[in-house]
Amino acid sequence: MLIMLAVSFGVGVLTHVLKLNNQQIISCSVFIMVIMATLLFWEYRLPIAFLGIGVLVGTNVLTLPIFIRECKLDVILFLVGMMVIVGVLKDLGLFTWIIQSVIKTPRMTGPMFVVIIIFLAALMACTIDEVTSIVFIATLIFQVCDTLKVRPLPFIIIAVLGTNIGSSGTMLGNPVGILIGQNATPPLSFIDFMTWSFPIMLITLVSSMFVLLWWYRKEINLLSERLFARREMNLGLGPLVNVPYKRGLAIFAGMICFIALHHYLERGLGLGPNTVLIVAPLVIAGLLMLWRHQRARHYIESNVDWWTLLFFMMLFAKAGTLQETHVTEKIAGYFQQAFGNRLSVLTPAVIGISALGSAFVDNIVFAAAFMPVVNKLQQTPLLWALLQGTCLGGNITMIGSTANIVALGMLEKRYRCSIKFFEWLKVGLVVGVVSCIIAWGCLSITSRYMPTLQQRLQRATLHVKTPHLTEPEIARSIKANETLH
Amino acid sequence: MAAKVNNSIRFSSLFTSKDVICQTTETDRNQLLKQMLTQLALVRGIGDVEEAYQALLERENEIPTVVGPGIAMPHVRLSAINQITVGIATSQKGIKYAPQIEKPVKLIIMTLVPKVAPGAYLQAMSSLAKICQDPKTADIVAELDTAKKVWDFFDQSGMTLKEHLRASDIMSPVTIKLQEHDTLERAIDLFVHHQVRDVPVVDKDGNLMGVVTTHELLKICLPDYILWVEDLTPIINFEPFAEILRKESKTWLAEIMTMDYATVAEDAPAAQVAKEFAKQRVDHAYVLRGKTLTGVVSLAMFLNKILRE
Numbered sequence: 001m002l003i004m005l006a007v008s009f010g011v012g013v014l015t016h017v018l019k020l021n022n023q024q025i026i027s028c029s030v031f032i033m034v035i036m037a038t039l040l041f042w043e044y045r046l047p048i049a050f051l052g053i054g055v056l057v058g059t060n061v062l063t064l065p066i067f068i069r070e071c072k073l074d075v076i077l078f079l080v081g082m083m084v085i086v087g088v089l090k091d092l093g094l095f096t097w098i099i100q101s102v103i104k105t106p107r108m109t110g111p112m113f114v115v116i117i118i119f120l121a122a123l124m125a126c127t128i129d130e131v132t133s134i135v136f137i138a139t140l141i142f143q144v145c146d147t148l149k150v151r152p153l154p155f156i157i158i159a160v161l162g163t164n165i166g167s168s169g170t171m172l173g174n175p176v177g178i179l180i181g182q183n184a185t186p187p188l189s190f191i192d193f194m195t196w197s198f199p200i201m202l203i204t205l206v207s208s209m210f211v212l213l214w215w216y217r218k219e220i221n222l223l224s225e226r227l228f229a230r231r232e233m234n235l236g237l238g239p240l241v242n243v244p245y246k247r248g249l250a251i252f253a254g255m256i257c258f259i260a261l262h263h264y265l266e267r268g269l270g271l272g273p274n275t276v277l278i279v280a281p282l283v284i285a286g287l288l289m290l291w292r293h294q295r296a297r298h299y300i301e302s303n304v305d306w307w308t309l310l311f312f313m314m315l316f317a318k319a320g321t322l323q324e325t326h327v328t329e330k331i332a333g334y335f336q337q338a339f340g341n342r343l344s345v346l347t348p349a350v351i352g353i354s355a356l357g358s359a360f361v362d363n364i365v366f367a368a369a370f371m372p373v374v375n376k377l378q379q380t381p382l383l384w385a386l387l388q389g390t391c392l393g394g395n396i397t398m399i400g401s402t403a404n405i406v407a408l409g410m411l412e413k414r415y416r417c418s419i420k421f422f423e424w425l426k427v428g429l430v431v432g433v434v435s436c437i438i439a440w441g442c443l444s445i446t447s448r449y450m451p452t453l454q455q456r457l458q459r460a461t462l463h464v465k466t467p468h469l470t471e472p473e474i475a476r477s478i479k480a481n482e483t484l485h
Numbered sequence: 486m487a488a489k490v491n492n493s494i495r496f497s498s499l500f501t502s503k504d505v506i507c508q509t510t511e512t513d514r515n516q517l518l519k520q521m522l523t524q525l526a527l528v529r530g531i532g533d534v535e536e537a538y539q540a541l542l543e544r545e546n547e548i549p550t551v552v553g554p555g556i557a558m559p560h561v562r563l564s565a566i567n568q569i570t571v572g573i574a575t576s577q578k579g580i581k582y583a584p585q586i587e588k589p590v591k592l593i594i595m596t597l598v599p600k601v602a603p604g605a606y607l608q609a610m611s612s613l614a615k616i617c618q619d620p621k622t623a624d625i626v627a628e629l630d631t632a633k634k635v636w637d638f639f640d641q642s643g644m645t646l647k648e649h650l651r652a653s654d655i656m657s658p659v660t661i662k663l664q665e666h667d668t669l670e671r672a673i674d675l676f677v678h679h680q681v682r683d684v685p686v687v688d689k690d691g692n693l694m695g696v697v698t699t700h701e702l703l704k705i706c707l708p709d710y711i712l713w714v715e716d717l718t719p720i721i722n723f724e725p726f727a728e729i730l731r732k733e734s735k736t737w738l739a740e741i742m743t744m745d746y747a748t749v750a751e752d753a754p755a756a757q758v759a760k761e762f763a764k765q766r767v768d769h770a771y772v773l774r775g776k777t778l779t780g781v782v783s784l785a786m787f788l789n790k791i792l793r794e
Contacts, residue, residue: 091715099710139709147740233735238708239725244718295715 027321049314070320071313081281087303088288094248103237110224121159122166130167130403148226154216168391169201176367187274189263200442204435319368332376354389359396381447388439396432398424497640500571505632521572532565549583555623560596570597591627604650611654650755656772656780669736692776695742
């Protein structure tokens with residue numbers, strides 16, 4: 001508590017030196033307080049977040065209408081829908097089928113197992129969410145390692161690193177993705193993510209995989225030996241049952257298609273950008289809950305992580321006050337003063353700062369704070385730089401991402417073992433730095449092909465069916481969109 | 486007042502020669518027990534004699550406490566006393582103690598313990614363990630012709646009540662165990678035949694390697710990834726169990742045994758056993774001397790001994 005007070009006080013002093021006004025000082029201090037609470041009092045982060053809102057509202061830094069607007073209910077409802085869908089897919093046996101498919105892979109070797117888990121973790125993180133991905137992959141790892149009597153920790157670390165990298169591939173994987181996608185000006189679509197982020201994710205994933213195959217070569221070789229010995233005895237890695245997976249697979253594929261085509265559906269229906277994207281999971285969840293009505297309440301009560309979602313809401317609202325009090329404008333200004341307008345400098349700066357920040361602070365916290373700054377800089381590649389930096393930075397330390405904490409919690413609960421901070425840091429730093437450098441390189445190459453802010457704004461206005469808009473009206477529409485977001 | 490030797494209480498300090506009925510002519514067990522209670526009531530005051538007698542009879546009729554050749558140690562918990570009270574009776578010819586006990590009982594050591602002193606009886610019993618195991622003890626004491634001599638016998642034997650109960654005082658020997666080279670097939674046979682839920686696995690030196698539990702076996706048959714599925718259809722005919730049955734003779738115990746079990750050292754306080762039960766939520770705690778398995782304490786047995794015996 002003393003550390004928190006000292007940090008908050010220090011921030012207050014610093015902001016005074018930087019000539020911020022009282023409201024700006026209060027919003028900065030409360031935001032930093034929440035970050036420190038996340039670091040030092042993880043179990044109490046939600047109550048502290050509630051109290052922070054109380055302080056902001058009580059000091060009139062945050063009004064209720066702004067609070068309701070800034071708590072990003074669209075992002076929250078998107079996540080609610082996704083969590084319900086994941087619960088249904090789990091019930092239907094899709095994840096059981098996936099794990100069994102891995103377990104019964106013929107002639108499995110250690111390196112093959114690592115390739116499978118890293119790609120599976122990444123792809124699941126892309127399509128469902130990172131926490132669900134790591135829970136399932138960890139279960140697979142525990143099953144294999146328990147059967148073969150090998151230490152699961154290296155494989156858990158590999159899976160977590162793959163999950164964090166994979167979560168940068170689409171906007172479904174990480175709340176950071178949907179936050180950046182939805183709050184960019186104008187919003188980014190699923191196709192945008194597939195075009196500009198997914199390929200970078202694949203390249204960083206492959207390069208990180210080679211790093212990890214080398215880093216943990218001893219453990220992987222031991223796994224190979226044990227797999228071979230087990231095969232010699234004609235024994236498998238776990239019981240296999242005939243799971244009726246096809247319904248789950250069909251629902252999963254349908255969900256991905258629906259979300260992937262949101263851009264075209266919005267254009268066809270004349271809806272605003274990302275409207276279908278946000279509502280699609282809710283619609284699918286609603287249909288699924290009607291179908292499986294006996295379990296509907298269970299999905300809402302047990303599968304939706306309300307604790308985390310409420311924390312996100314409070315966090316987004318607090319980040320919103322930084323924007324409302326124009327703190328982010330000032331920071332954007334200082335950023336430009338420090339790094340200029342050149343993308344060749346700004347891109348690595350944003351990647352580096354966001355990676356370093358999200359290494360120590362949960363990546364969603366950092367993204368929520370930094371997003372308005374990046375928006376103000378008005379350069380499209382910086383949005384992708386922020387995404388890559390916050391996702392890849394989550395690999396650097398064991399507290400960098402929710403997936404890390406969940407995985408290590410599962411490991412501790414099952415085996416009563418834990419990992420030291422520096423043990424993770426060694427491999428996390430190497431993978432983090434390598435992947436950030438690759439992301440920087442890829443963005444440097446692709447940035448010249450990315451649409452500019454004006455091109456994106458024009459495209460966004462074409463969503464709305466206004467065949468008789470004149471050019472001045474289009475220009476006004478662009479300006480109005482800018483104000484709205 | 487109980488005499489202490491190095492913080493342990495001498496057994497002989499728990500009674501005097503006035504508490505001894507020497508070479509009784511009584512042949513009926515129940516009458517003798519009543520006589521002993523009446524004598525103790527006269528000398529020390531033990532509350533309602535009839536109530537104590539009924540409680541004693543109920544216990545002895547259920548399970549006669551014959552602890553050694555010709556030695557019985559009936560006991561009862563009483564609210565009216567606040568320290569352990571001992572009465573002794575000897576019989577030269579011996580008494581038919583119970584229908585199922587063939588050898589006549591020549592030495593009866595009656596122990597009255599305060600109701601709120603869990604484990605007191607066990608402390609008393611553990612202090613007498615050595616003489617109880619000697620087959621000649623009952624005959625020797627029965628031949629002593631005065632109460633003073635009987636008292637001297639116990640005093641000179643140097644028996645002391647330990648300051649606290651130890652794990653070794655409450656453990657039972659391990660009669661069902663597996664060897665490290667056994668397979669799952671043998672483990673399942675033991676589970677079924679002996680109706681046990683866990684079996685320790687030891688190596689050739691008797692060191693505890695791990696424990697095989699029915700719970701672990703169930704987890705192997707139904708791992709987490711199968712339990713995710715809400716629909717029972719894939720397992721409705723116990724398909725995962727069929728898999729296990731196919732491979733039971735090839736599955737080594739090392740694959741299924743758990744290292745997650747409670748252990749206590751032999752000389753650890755019995756309260757440590759309670760702590761392990763509470764902390765680890767297990768039904769058994771294994772007693773070790775170093776790494777060697779020497780006994781087991783089950784939770785049910787533990788509660789019975791501490792709270793009821």
